[in-house]
Amino acid sequence: MKPAVTFSLLLILVIALSLVNLVYGGVSIPFERLLDILAHQGDGVDSIILWDIRLPRAIATILGGAILSVSGLLLQVYFRNPVVGPFILGISSGATLMVSLVMLTTLFLKLPFHSPYITTAFGMVGSFLVVAVVVAVASRVKSGITLLIVGLMVGYMCHSVTSILMAFAEKQQIKGFVLWQLGSFNGFKWDEIGLLFMAGVPLMIMAYGLSKPLNALLLGEDYALSMGIDVRKTRMALLFVACALAGLITALAGPVAFIGLAVPHMARMIFATSDNRILIPGVILTGALVTSLCDLVARNLLSPVELPLSAITAFFGAPVVISLLMKRRVKL
């Protein structure tokens, strides 16, 4: 199948699934009513549900899934390791730690402005710090296993600091933080969507701009250099985009597991290529689709109890990693 056909199919599926997400839920909104509300914003209960809850959530899910997946793809190329992703490398944990500093302590209460910008900024700083540590280690040790273990360990350290902060925090703050930490696209406000859009879309366009050198990096640094790439600059740009994306989404939606790791593999299978010029738009659509699907399941499987999003993504994502290892496509 030509990539263009696959892209169109995926796009149609994303739109269809999003419509289902808008219609379906605790309160069902009939499809005709949905179009009516979307066309002329009324002030009925269903209108409020749609405009203030479901629509922001559906958009955040699409953007979030796309952002996590692009971040994961970039990291997999960077480390030439197929089982890395923002969550595995501890990047999400770094972001979590920094976000917990904002949410759980009073250190920043005096600042004149507040979330979402300050949380987002801290989330990004956290992810950059963790990656700095992992990259420093990766430059000394080539082994993929070591890299993963370092990522996990840094993740644990971040967790431990986070939990110490939790022990000292006040109950009310903890409740909000725990909910955030489960990872969810629930409760997005329009200004947060705006932030996600304004930061996320340019970053993803930058990622697409990097797709040519990314392809060359698939052959390793030495070959890439011999083909005329400024490897240092490319790597810096690559890492910057990957971390900024991961930090952005973690700060706003909380840590969401496995999307960043599993979706690039799904896209590779769907498009049967490693060509990043196809894969980057590919993971954007696949990521949006998979995350929307997971969110639909999380909201409705045991309704009215809403399941944490990470529970669903991990449940489907972990087997992907295991099957990759079993097939021996992955060398650690």
Next chain:
Amino acid sequence: MTVERGDNILEISSLSIGYDNTTVVSGIDLHFKRGQLVCILGPNGAGKTTLLRVLSRHLKPISGKIVLKGRELSSYTQLELARVMAVVLTERVAPPLFSVYQFVALGRYPYTDFLGRLKPDDDKAVQDALALVGADMLSQRDFQGLSDGERQKVLLARALCQGPEVLILDEPTAHLDLKHRLEVMGILRNLTRERGILVIASLHDVDVAAKVADVVVMVKDGKITEWGPPEEVLKAKKVESLYELENAVFSSKLGTLELPAKGQGPQVFVVGGNGEGAGVMRLLAKKGFKVSTGVLFKNDLDYFVARALGANILSQEPSGSISRDMLLRAEKLLSNCLFLVDALPVGIEAFKGNQRLVERARELGIEVVSKDVDLLNLEHLIKDASRVTFKPRLCTAKEARNDFFD
């Protein structure tokens, strides 16, 4: 494309190379022309790869100067360099889900737009490169599914479609079977002849280098010990000291290494000539026999093989027929031999004299074995030999040489 010959495309002067502050090789002065096939030889760890990495600018030199096409190497931008120089490395690359065609097309990187789209020119370059290495049949195959030999050819094609004037290869024949090894070296030689590309490759096989290289560079003990055409450089003693060979002898005439095996025990006489005895002598030497042979002309293939194997040789300058004097000396040698292998060339007048040796052996009661008889089954001949104890042993190159020049 016109091939400019004569000018030095690459000039290296007082170069020192190494890692951090450890110098690996210093005082390097070399210059190469377009269309040359340069082989870098030396033992493991001598710095062959280091030298190549400095030339391809993967590693900064410690000091010294490298001039490529009249410009200092360090003054090239990465992209400019990529259009002049391509590499094939030892690092195993196997990106998943790449067709051979897509993989080779990555070599067009320095020429394509910022999304790497292929224009008709680029497609043509990819097809040319694939055809040049004889891999056009593979173009739709999955890169990961290739055999070692096929992969090496495809890696070569990728480098070629980069349109290089200088091609640098690190151990291009390592891990390859004989067929692919020869194929790859043949391709490299064609590139130099037909495209005027300067090819610089590190190699393990001296014998291959002797046969294909225009220039060989020997790296050992932190310096370039010798460099120049293999015909001048690859002399027995130089090769043996390069690799510190103790059990092998390099024959510059044969362009190959032989294992001289001077058996302690059974002496065997081989009557050969015209290259007929070479195979038999190798076999006997391998089995640990001490080989004597004669009478040979000094331009015979058998003569060179016998020398390299460290055999006792009775030889004479090439002339009409075998001299009586030599035959008498051969008969003396014959009396100590366990058996004689008759590998006389049939119907060549010049060797008629040697027929006398076969007859003499019969008179002395020494077994005469035809070389067509199953020589691999030598056990019964050895068992019969109650007068000798059979102790095969490798002699050193030095012993073997002393033997010839006595």
